[in-house]
Amino acid sequence: MIYPIIAYGNPILKREAAEINEGEDINELISDMFDTMDNANGVGLAAPQINKGIRLFVIDSSLMLDEDSEEKGFRKVFINPIILDEYGDDYGFExxxxxxxxxxxxxxxxxxxxxxxxxxxWNLKEEEFSGMTARVIQHEYDHLEGILFVDYIKGLKKRLVKSKLIDVSKGKIPTDYSMIYPTR
Known part of the structure; x- marks a missing residue:
């Protein structure tokens, strides 16, 4: 099943997601999330983006890598994730x-x-990721914390995107995938 994506402005995107009970059968939801992400040509999808307020996201970071990249991309599922540490040089990326x-x-x-x-x-893992894969994980993890990438934009740049954000919430930005808008 392909879910519609929840658009900016919906309150679920600003809420902290709830933990999933260990052992719960969510295999169909995981499959649906990958289908939804692939249908929208995404590299990651968090459960709140399909109106599910739970701590789950899927990624396919291989889509972010150049052919020449030494980094290996991953198609992975993260249930009840906790970022234990972030380190290394800070770098910017669009x-x-x-x-x-x-x-x-x-x-x-x-x-x-x-x-x-x-x-x-439901195997517990602890892993280190770097580069683009780490970035995709950080972005999707933020969704579980109720943080959007636009929350990091400050000052003049924030004012410049404000009208676009309003247009997104009103459904005025066309997409190739189905969306649910908070105001329309």
Whole structure:
């Protein structure tokens, strides 16, 4: 099943997501999330973006990498993740979001992170990720904390995107995927 994506302005995107009970059967939801992400040509999708207020996201960071990249991308599931540490040099990269189409901004994040999470089989993992994969994880993890990438934009840049954000919330930005808008 392909879910519609929740657009900027919906309160669920600003709420902290709830933990999932360990062992709960969410395999169908995970499959649907990958289908939804792929349908929208995304590299990550968090459960709040499909109107599910739970601590779950999926990524496919291989789509962010150049052919020449030494980094290996991953298609992964993260259940009840906790970022344990972020470190390394901060670097900027232009980010976007399926919930905020047609808005992009350079966001600065640390290059490496250590994260604890359950995989799709409820195996507890602790892993380190760097580069683009770390960035995709950080972006999707923020969704679980009720943080959007536009929350990092400050000053004049924030004022410049404000009208676009209003247009997104009103459904005035066309997309190739189905969306649910808070005001229309």
């Amino acid at each position: 980010e976007g979001c399926l919930s905020i189409p047609d808005v992009r901004a350079e966001i600065t994040r640390p290059e490496t992170l250590t994260i604890e999470y359950f995989d799709e089989n």
